[in-house]
Amino acid sequence: MYWNNRTFNSDFILLGIFDHSPTHTFLFTLVLAIFLVALMGNSAMVLLIRVDARLHTPMYILLSQLSLIDLMLICTTVPKMAFNYLSGRRTISLAGCGTQIFFYVSLLGVECFLLAAMSYDRYVAICQPLRYPILMSHKVCGLLAAASWLLGYSDGITVLVVALSFPYCGAREISHFFCDVPSMLTLSCTSTSDFERLMFTCCVVMLLLPVVIIIxxxxxxxLAVLRMGSGEGRRKAFATCSSHLMVVGMYYGAGMFIYMQPISHHSPTENKMVSAFYTILTPMLNPLIYSLRNREVARAFMKVLGKGKFGQRMG
Incomplete structure (x- = not known):
């Protein structure tokens, strides 16, 4: 494997997504607000599902894993972007870039398989309700979650090793607000066609295979919901499934747009906008979508709030 000394000795420059014009300053402030909402929302979902025993079911365990992934994902990109913007420094070290690549790619992969596991959970709950305790036991749920993390991290390690094996030269300016692999590869001194084929293969496995399972x-x-005689049961099933499908549509649509096109077809502006959507906006929307459309989560949240108010009165 060919390693260029300049790859180790030189930092990369993140051109970012904002300048210091009034409009971009406002947009940057909006991104920080979204970041804080995502941070609080996903942290609340993880803690709520952990402390409320009624939510210790496979459906909510997988949902807590999704919130944990979104929490880690948004923390992988936004803090560094905010630091560079506020400090006026745009550099990122090779180690920092490698860390972003590893966590970013890994977490995207984990979420792909986790969303497929969540769709399987809904299928068993609605189509095989009597066999649900067996087909979706806590053990099976744990295995599905563990497999999602293992496959995602395997993808992250593969992409990291190959991406950092290329020699990078020139101005070393990444036209992005984080170390996105397609944007980095445009700086390579050598052909990246073999790696593009590897990335496409990984995307087929990480994106299309889960999509087939979800569909x-x-x-x-x-089909099972349409055959339901109970209007209440049909409404509840559609409400639960529509929340999941909204998340799936947002996530996979953006992922396929970025990673299933040849790098030569990528527009830096489009890449930054789509990446901002599913690395910043989607982690904020996920807990809102699931909590606002889920009575059990809303009920557990109100119960926690009620205990807090009661504790304050007693104090």
Whole structure:
């Protein structure tokens, strides 16, 4: 494997997404507000599901894993972007860039498989309710979650090792607000066509395979829901599944747009906008979508708030 000394001795420069014009200053402030909402929302979901025993079911365990992933994902990119913007420094070390690549790619992969596991959970709950305790036991749920993390981290390690094996030269300016692999590869001194084919193969596995599982699960779910005699049961099933499908549509649509196109077809502006959508906006929307459309989560949240108010009165 060819390693160029300049790759180790030189920092990269992140051109970012904002300048210091009034409009961009406002947008930067808005991004920070979104970051804080995502931070609080996902942290609250993880803690709420952990402390409320009624939410210790496979569905909510997987949901807590999704919130944990979103929490880690938004912390991978936004703090460094904010530091560079506020300090006026735009550099990032090779180690920092490698860390971003590893966590960013890994977490995207974990979320892909986790969303497929969540769709399987909904399929079993609605289409095989009597066998749910067996087909989706806590052990099976744990195995699905562990497999999602293992596959995601395997993808992250593979992409990291190959991406850092290329020699980078020139101005070393990454036209992005974090070390996004497609944007980095445009700086390579050598051909990256083999790596592009590897990335495409990884995307087929990490994106299309879970999508097939999700589509197959929800086709069966929709058919089962339409056959339901109870209007209340049908409404509850559609409410739960529609929340998941909203998240799936946002996440996979953006991921396929970025990673299933040849690098030569990428527009820096489009890349930054789409990446900002699913690395900043989606982590904020996920807990809102699930909590606002889920009575059990809302009820548990109100219960915690009620205990807090009661404790304050007693104090």
């Amino acid at each position: 197959a699960s929800y086709v069966r779910v929709i």
